[in-house]
Amino acid sequence: MEAPFLYITTFFSLGILLGRFLFLPYVFLTLMAASVVVLFFVYKKGKNVSLLLILPFALLGAILTGFALNAPNPYERLDGKFIAIKGKVCDVKEEEGYAKYVVKPENLPKILITQYGGEYPKKGDIVEVRGIVSLPKPSSNPGGFDYQLFLRKKGIYAVMRIHPYGTSIIGRRANLFEEILWRAQERIKENFLASMPKKDAQFLITSFLGEKVLDDQILTQFRTVGISYITAVAGMQVAIISGFVLYILSLVHLTRYRAFILLPVLIFYAFLTGLNPPVIRAVVMASIAVIGATYGKNKNSINSLSFAAFLILLFNPLMLWDVGFQLSFVATLAILYFYRPIDERLFKLPSYLKGIIALNLSAQIGTIPFVMYYFHYISFVSFLSNIAIVPLVNIAIILSFLSAFLGFVFPTASVFVNYINIPFIELLFKVTSFFEKFPYASVNVFIPPVIVIVLYYIVLGILISRIELRKKKLAVAASFMVIALLFFWNYFVPKDLEVTFLDVGQGDATFVRTPHGRAFLIDGGGNPVFSNSSFDIGEDILLPFLYYKGVIKLDAVFISHTDIDHIGGIITVLENMKVDRVFIGVQKVEDQNFKKMMEVAGKKRVSVIFLKKGDKVEVDGVKVYVLHPDPGNLIEENPINNNALVFKMRYGNISFLFTGDIEKPAEEVLKESDLKTHVLKVAHHGSSTSSTPEFIEKADPQVFVIQVGKNSYGLPSERVVKYLKERGKLYRTDENGAVIVRTDGVKARIYPFLKGVKE
Incomplete structure (x- = not known):
């Protein structure tokens, strides 16, 4: 074999994938031992064992992954408890108003601390932190962010939020190498910050040292013009x-x-x-x-x-x-395979230009499915922007390396080098801003299905293989035929109605896909347990979910009312995705959230339609019957909640009742309406002020769904939960993750995402 580790690593990676979904350590160990014995005897007979080597490595990958994912978590017994932990600070990242740092206790795995205000510790400090331990959640929505896996691959098993009085710096413990390393990092950063504009220094700290301190606006510009890789x-x-x-x-x-x-x-x-x-x-x-x-x-x-x-x-x-791991290796592999063929076909261009184009194009050939999958965009100006910007980046990195070196031996010269670097970095920003203004510089796209990504790389593998040209053409044609059939199946063959009650933490958001692929949202707000001040429900949960589902346009958005836990992410969706119409109930009170929504809708030219009792909306055979509010009988008590949009959604013989955050006064008014339903979205996250027995008896659902997250309001009420469980099947997004309902109009099937079982 010319590249034996290519095959070993490929099958080792396949074993890792197997180990994530199948934990059978003793079976895998037995098979691995047997394969090694067979390998030994085949080798003793003088036969080629190259291919036989692959199986033990695949089984090894499965075994290591299984133990990494299923190792006992000692923090499980401490979940939700207030404790004090003493340990060494391993990593610190300061943000505006808070800091995140990792603590390694002596007898426990690492824990991630989020501290709001006060004096933040440094790497190597020994601290005592006091707070409530929480276990990170796995992905709780289809295509969602797996926070548990994200932390586990860093060796972090739990999280804790604390205030300034919850931490004490009691000493310091670091070996000589650590001290040298950390002091070097601090000196380099201080050197940049002391002699350069803040924005320029932050660029070098990010792109040279790897600390993500660059402003979000600049990062967005880099992403738009296809050069975000320069910050990694x-x-x-x-x-x-x-x-x-x-x-x-x-x-x-x-x-x-x-x-x-x-x-x-x-x-x-x-x-x-x-x-x-x-x-x-x-x-x-x-x-x-x-x-x-x-x-x-x-x-x-x-x-x-x-x-x-x-x-x-x-x-x-x-x-x-790890996204960085995937992109780095796939891009490098693509460059190794495609750079020379592309470069040879650009023989008429100057050598420098050929090199930039060949490098950029080959990397994009390798990584475009990953970019679409993780970042949901394609940049159409990246070729031009890279030609202009890469030379500036090269100069900036060389000068920053020179500055870092001189900073230890000749600080004055280091400052002089930083002054020289400033014009190159400023020019880089200006060129980036210039390309960002191009029409359609970057376009949001849906996430390609995994099978399409696999077929894409199969096609690339066929193209670089040594099989004869005729067979290559047949194999590529077959792959494109499969992709075309998948596209036809997804977009033209009618399917069941799909209703997904999303887990957005403490809030409501429901996605509906009709049998012919039309899509709409019902509410979109919330606050996840793992969020921080920069977390945005629309940007971080709703849009990724929509792209994962292949949605690039919403036919409608229904807003029950304008509390932030129902509308917070909708504004981001309106700003970033094509939306045909917004439906909202007649308003008793127009708060700031409502005004902001109307402003964004006006700017994006989205029609806003005010619904009232008796109205009817139909989307692809899915009928929506509005039951509330009644403009002639608006409720004075808690007017935003109690005048929320309430409607019954029906497809065939199956119906869903959406209730927003209505409370007892609105339920009293609604008792005279046709409430009978199969699935009830429980009002106000299971609050004791809602779900009165009279209302529930009139609706008489078979399935209840409470959309709720960790909160300080005592939601859902224990009394309400107990009563609903006595009446029917209860699902909660804080326990079950997203609750997916699929129906053909005759029968409905429920799939709680975190349990992965049909009920």
């Missing part, structure tokens, strides 16, 4: 630093010592940037390349890349689900 410390920075060091060594005729000089520099840089997987990958590859060049050994870049991936996954198999 990865192969580009390692390549630039390596090239610069090798160039300096060639000037002073020290190339024979390049391995002894460059490798310590790269290893220290990897530690300086936090040992991120993309940096480790780049350092391993660069190390193999420079050692091979020094000692006259031929290197296989694909094998080196695969070996780097194997090492990272062997120590932490959960890194397979």
